[in-house]
Amino acid sequence: MLFVLLFGVTHAVAAPVLPQNAEREAEAQIKLDTLRAEIATLSAARAELAAQRNEGVAALREIETRVSGSARRLRELEAGIDTQNRLLAEREAERIVLQKTLGHSRETLANLLRSVYMIGRGESLKALLARDRISDSSRVLAYYRYLQRDRLNRVQALLAELSDLLAIEQVIATTKSTLAAEQQKEHVQSAQLAGDRLQRQAVLAEFDAKLKEGGTRLAAxxxxxxxxxxxxxxxxxxxxxxxxxxxxxxxxxxxxxxxxxxxxxxxxxxxxxxxxxxxxxxxxxxxxxxxxxxxxxxxxxxxxxxxxxxxxxxxxxxxxxxxxxxxxxxxxxxxxxxxxxxxxxxxxxxxxxxxxxxxxxxxxxxxxxxxxxxxxxxxx
CATH class of the missing domain: 2.70.70.10 (Glucose Permease (Domain IIA))
Incomplete structure (x- = not known):
């Protein structure tokens, strides 16, 4: 419509004009200049709106992409925390089993250590010399040696279990430390995600306002x-x-x-x-x-x-x-x-x-x- 009006006005100006129509020519020129100015203003406004809309789209894309990254990292952290929790639960179960085993064996361990100590002090020799029949000496000595080896093996097995327990407790301590660090990261990432979501809402509101202002929602x-x-x-x-x-x-x-x-x-x-x-x-x-x-x-x-x-x-x-x-x-x-x-x-x-x-x-x-x-x- 603006084009038709502008076209008509231009033809009116271009036609031969008689001197008595000079006043009408001046009025037409003023209208033409005004119309051209309005068209220029409208074009500039539309160009500015388009630029603002593009800026809004770019801002919305940037913040929503950032929200996506935050959500994905948070999901990965949560999966890592679940893994650490499972590992911790497994180690805690192993520790409980070992603690029960060692608890039942504490007295046995003490007796074994005393027996090994007594054998080391020469109990086997005393038993050998106390025998009435010297011909049994080899058999008695072999028996005490076997008894000593068995007791030593049992002591070593219990000490190995104790070492395993200490190693598991160390793993548990390390896992708890790692878990605490991961949970702190999760807290920070959750806060980052919440902040990104709020910022997205602000950008979205501004973006929608610009679209409504220009009446370009359907065209968009x-x-x-x-x-x-x-x-x-x-x-x-x-x-x-x-x-x-x-x-x-x-x-x-x-x-x-x-x-x-x-x-x-x-x-x-x-x-x-x-x-x-x-x-x-x-x-x-x-x-x-x-x-x-x-x-x-x-x-x-x-x-x-x-x-x-x-x-x-x-x-x-x-x-x-x-x-x-x-x-x-x-x-x-x-x-x-x-x-x-x-x-x-x-x-x-x-x-x-x-x-x-x-x-x-x-x-x-x-x-x-x-x-x-x-x-x-x-x-x-």
Whole structure:
């Protein structure tokens, strides 16, 4: 409309003008200059808004990627702490067994030590000389030597158990120290994650305000969809070895009606329904809590694992034959591009990245880039 007005005004100025119309010409020129100034102002404002929007997207991507890293490191720390706790429990059980064994053997140990001491002082010789029959001397001496060796062996065995106990107690002390350090790291990482999440909320609020101010939310969603379609086109059969590697598995098409769900949450928004962002859903939005595990629906290979505007932290699995599954709004991505996964493997954790107002898992199934209704694909 502005163009038509500008075109009409320009033609009016360009036409021959009679002297008596000089005043009208001046007025038209003023209007033209004003219009041009308004157009320049509007263009500058739109350019500034676009720059701000791009800055907002970059800031949102940066903070959500950082949240993903924090969540992944926290998960790794928790797994390490679980391992240390199991090790500690095993060692504590071993210590209890050894303590009971040694407790029962303390008196035996004391008696054995006294016996060995007495034999060392010549008890065997006294016993030998006290015999009435010198012909029995060899037999008696051999008996005492055997008795001495047996007692010494038993003493050494008990001392070895005591040494084992001391070694286990040292391992327990070291494990407790390591565990304390890991728990401190976990505390710091948890605080870092909480701070990152708060910062994300602030960046997200600022980002949404800029989008609403410019009235460009719907247009932005359209661009997001086009970005995804271009990405899917680029990723289609990106790994030439996928069909070969999946020969042992069933073709994805044959799994229709038998796919395992990536999360047990109920369907909040179904295929084709309107979603809060203003467009129609091309998949499912599932109810899920932040940090919940997300599972692969079928065997495949990670074709994409990164942040994408409008979808947040996105992971795409290529299942071969043109089939892909998409998992969006994640808080952290646990697999990297090129990784092979089996059905049910944990591939990410639930979040609200990409500008989502609340946590949840958004999943799509696609064939040759076209969205498929997930309902007939998943087992009931």
């Amino acid at each position: 969603l359209g661009r997001d969809e086009q970005d995804l379609l271009r990405l899917l086109e680029e990723l289609r059969d990106i790994f030439a070895d996928i069909p070969k590697q999946l020969d042992a598995a069933q073709p994805f098409a044959t799994l229709k009606g038998r796919l395992r769900r990536p999360h047990a949450g109920s369907v909040r928004v179904a295929f084709g329904q309107g979603i809060a962002t203003g467009r129609l859903s091309e998949g499912w939005l599932l109810d899920a809590e932040a940090g919940d595990e997300v599972h692969a629906v079928a065997p495949g290979r990670v074709a994409f694992a990164d942040w994408l505007k409008g979808f947040g932290l996105l992971l795409i699995l290529d299942h071969g034959d043109g089939y892909m599954s998409l998992y969006a709004q994640n808080e952290s991505l646990l697999k990297d591009v090129g990784d092979w996964v089996a059905a049910g493997d944990v591939i990410s954790t639930v979040g609200a990245s990409g500008g989502a107002a609340q946590t949840g898992l958004y999943i799509e199934l696609r064939y040759q880039g076209r969205p498929l209704d997930p309902k007939p694909w998943f087992a009931r």
